[in-house]
Amino acid sequence: MGQTTGSSRPPRRPADHAVTADLVAVLVAVTDGQPKIMTIADASALPSGPFQFAHRSLQTGLRAWVEEQTHHPLGYVEQLYTFADLGRTGGPKTSHRISISYLGLTREGQARQAAQAHWSGWYDYFPWEDHRAGPPPMLAKMLTPRLRAWAKSADAAAAQRERWQRAAINFGLDGRDWNEELILQRYELLYEAGQIPEAVRSKANAAATVPGRPMTADHRRILATGIARLRAKIKYRPVVFELMPAEFTLLQLQRSVEALAGRLVHKQNFRRLIEQQELVEETGAIAADTVGRPAKLFRFRHAVQAERAAAGTKLPLSRS
Amino acid sequence: MGQTTGSSRPPRRPADHAVTADLVAVLVAVTDGQPKIMTIADASALPSGPFQFAHRSLQTGLRAWVEEQTHHPLGYVEQLYTFADLGRTGGPKTSHRISISYLGLTREGQARQAAQAHWSGWYDYFPWEDHRAGPPPMLAKMLTPRLRAWAKSADAAAAQRERWQRAAINFGLDGRDWNEELILQRYELLYEAGQIPEAVRSKANAAATVPGRPMTADHRRILATGIARLRAKIKYRPVVFELMPAEFTLLQLQRSVEALAGRLVHKQNFRRLIEQQELVEETGAIAADTVGRPAKLFRFRHAVQAERAAAGTKLPLSRS
DNA sequence: AGCCTTTATGCTCAGGATAAGTATAAGCCA
DNA sequence: TGGCTTATACTTATCCTGAGCATAAAGGCT
Numbered sequence: 059m060g061q062t063t064g065s066s067r068p069p070r071r072p073a074d075h076a077v078t079a080d081l082v083a084v085l086v087a088v089t090d091g092q093p094k095i096m097t098i099a100d101a102s103a104l105p106s107g108p109f110q111f112a113h114r115s116l117q118t119g120l121r122a123w124v125e126e127q128t129h130h131p132l133g134y135v136e137q138l139y140t141f142a143d144l145g146r147t148g149g150p151k152t153s154h155r156i157s158i159s160y161l162g163l164t165r166e167g168q169a170r171q172a173a174q175a176h177w178s179g180w181y182d183y184f185p186w187e188d189h190r191a192g193p194p195p196m197l198a199k200m201l202t203p204r205l206r207a208w209a210k211s212a213d214a215a216a217a218q219r220e221r222w223q224r225a226a227i228n229f230g231l232d233g234r235d236w237n238e239e240l241i242l243q244r245y246e247l248l249y250e251a252g253q254i255p256e257a258v259r260s261k262a263n264a265a266a267t268v269p270g271r272p273m274t275a276d277h278r279r280i281l282a283t284g285i286a287r288l289r290a291k292i293k294y295r296p297v298v299f300e301l302m303p304a305e306f307t308l309l310q311l312q313r314s315v316e317a318l319a320g321r322l323v324h325k326q327n328f329r330r331l332i333e334q335q336e337l338v339e340e341t342g343a344i345a346a347d348t349v350g351r352p353a354k355l356f357r358f359r360h361a362v363q364a365e366r367a368a369a370g371t372k373l374p375l376s377r378s
Numbered sequence: 379m380g381q382t383t384g385s386s387r388p389p390r391r392p393a394d395h396a397v398t399a400d401l402v403a404v405l406v407a408v409t410d411g412q413p414k415i416m417t418i419a420d421a422s423a424l425p426s427g428p429f430q431f432a433h434r435s436l437q438t439g440l441r442a443w444v445e446e447q448t449h450h451p452l453g454y455v456e457q458l459y460t461f462a463d464l465g466r467t468g469g470p471k472t473s474h475r476i477s478i479s480y481l482g483l484t485r486e487g488q489a490r491q492a493a494q495a496h497w498s499g500w501y502d503y504f505p506w507e508d509h510r511a512g513p514p515p516m517l518a519k520m521l522t523p524r525l526r527a528w529a530k531s532a533d534a535a536a537a538q539r540e541r542w543q544r545a546a547i548n549f550g551l552d553g554r555d556w557n558e559e560l561i562l563q564r565y566e567l568l569y570e571a572g573q574i575p576e577a578v579r580s581k582a583n584a585a586a587t588v589p590g591r592p593m594t595a596d597h598r599r600i601l602a603t604g605i606a607r608l609r610a611k612i613k614y615r616p617v618v619f620e621l622m623p624a625e626f627t628l629l630q631l632q633r634s635v636e637a638l639a640g641r642l643v644h645k646q647n648f649r650r651l652i653e654q655q656e657l658v659e660e661t662g663a664i665a666a667d668t669v670g671r672p673a674k675l676f677r678f679r680h681a682v683q684a685e686r687a688a689a690g691t692k693l694p695l696s697r698s
Numbered sequence: 699a700g701c702c703t704t705t706a707t708g709c710t711c712a713g714g715a716t717a718a719g720t721a722t723a724a725g726c727c728a
Numbered sequence: 729t730g731g732c733t734t735a736t737a738c739t740t741a742t743c744c745t746g747a748g749c750a751t752a753a754a755g756g757c758t
């Protein structure tokens with residue numbers, strides 16, 4: 059960084075257009091086995107702030123105002139996606155607004171929060187995504203029939219089949235497995251099918267949409283992107299620990315994973331996985347105030363962060 | 379999209395700061411088993427263009443001028459990362475410049491290209507990344523000693539160990555395995571170690587840096603990000619086919635994968651993997667003009683795009 | 699024709715990872 | 729004490745993966 063250029067720089071078109079950039083945060087915590095996100099504006103928006111000139115980088119900009127709002131150190135942060143909000147804000151369409159979104163993992167602190175900020179359960183926004191107690195009834199009762207109707211409403215027969223196939227794949231219909239990582243695709247399918255209030259202009263039509271709390275602009279899409287990323291990431295990187303207290307039992311850890319994934323895991327195999335990867339170590343202490351046999355307490359082995367640059371390979375690499 | 383808001387929108391700080399946004403493309407093709415990228419300005423920069431107000435979205439903006447420049451349809455496109463260029467451009471520091479980078483996969487067409495655009499081998503920029511013929515000699519001869527010196531130059535003993543551990547992990551030293559996905563980490567480590575010309579201000583110091591063609595601003599970092607993404611992605615998504623001609627032999631496919639990964643794969647196992655996943659189907663034709671036994675020609679089964687929403691799971695999910 | 703080189707393709711085998719289930723231990727409480 | 733709950737250890741069948749062996753099919757050379 060800090061190179062002085064000018065000569066070797068690629069040529070610029072004369073008219074660069076100014077835009078404004080917002081930083082939008084999907085801030086996640088897990089409390090009592092429920093995944094939460096930080097919201098503002100009466101739980102209708104994700105916290106966001108302008109990218110200001112004073113900020114040294116995008117990430118420091120984000121960290122700055124998130125910590126200002128939550129008074130909580132932000133552990134893990136990663137960039138999610140950059141969206142262009144095309145004149146959706148209603149004002150005169152003289153400039154683009156760009157939203158640069160981030161995923162942040164933290165814990166629900168007792169620290170003082172900004173007045174209107176609070177933690178909302180993320181399944182309030184996507185009630186069809188929580189399969190921990192089996193597939194939610196609304197899936198068969200409401201979503202499936204509506205998706206079928208939407209598929210049928212296509213003009214050509216091929217288009218009808220294609221629509222239904224997408225629905226079946228994304229929602230695990232026709233005997234397919236449920237894939238929890240497809241949350242963004244499911245949201246976008248429902249959006250296309252006119253089942254998402256944010257997509258519907260009139261209040262009357264909005265009433266006919268699917269349950270699930272809407273959000274301002276495309277914040278619910280950003281949230282879906284964040285959940286999808288996190289659901290994928292916990293499978294190959296030890297990021298759950300960012301959401302855990304310093305000490306925890308293996309069951310608590312399992313419940314957090316289940317909360318994020320929206321589905322249950324096999325208890326014994328989960329422990330084997332955690333232990334064989336040496337992700338945790340015993341603290342020596344025993345959990346108190348529990349039902350049943352008391353469990354050992356564990357802590358995350360921070361050393362693995364350094365040891366593992368690991369990324370699972372899926373190619374038949376030859377060693378020679 | 380297209381919602382009219384205004385009331386429920388989150389509150390904005392008064393002073394939104396204007397920025398300019400560039401779209402930067404890492405455009406990849408594989409020709410004769412060599413991975414190439416589109417470059418401009420005498421191979422010293424990635425093609426980039428301003429995000430213009432006329433563009434309906436970021437991606438269409440990118441597609442627009444890429445196809446204008448290459449006259450080639452852009453198949454697969456995905457967003458990579460958004461960087462903030464902090465006053466690096468040398469002008470007065472009155473505004474931020476944001477680079478939104480994309481990865482695009484295509485084929486090296488015979489179509490007319492923009493005057494200064496051409497395809498460069500990507501290993502020109504990262505010569506230490508091509509391990510197809512074994513570890514490049516420069517690794518042991520040059521990089522390792524310099525990294526060791528850099529580690530030793532830390533002040534505290536703990537910092538020295540920490541530096542060396544990072545180097546060893548990222549470059550597969552001390553008997554560790556080479557991990558081709560860590561290309562970005564390796565670049566950034568070399569950057570920190572003062573081995574990258576872009577990081578060095580004076581010409582004199584730049585001469586002492588490591589081989590590998592430099593690029594304007596942080597374009598080489600963006601390229602590394604793109605390569606890393608692609609090397610990871612080919613392992614769980616059938617994206618290589620975007621880089622292949624309509625018909626190909628399994629060996630050609632393998633060579634393309636090897637070109638991207640920078641390392642060799644086990645031939646028989648590679649075929650097994652491809653076939654058992656039913657990614658391809660025989661065309662019935664046989665490759666002509668070859669040495670050795672003629673190989674069957676295959677084509678990509680486009681149906682899999684629809685069938686597979688697949689994302690490999692690594693959690694011990696319970697089926698019940 | 700016989701042999702060599704080259705690439706294609708089929709098959710085996712061992713080890714490790716995974717999904718699922720069984721069994722036992724250790725608390726609390728009625 | 730027996731029953732309820734959770735913790736933890738172990739077994740089993742199956743699948744995946746890395747590695748290597750063996751054979752097939754082409755052209756070129758002697």
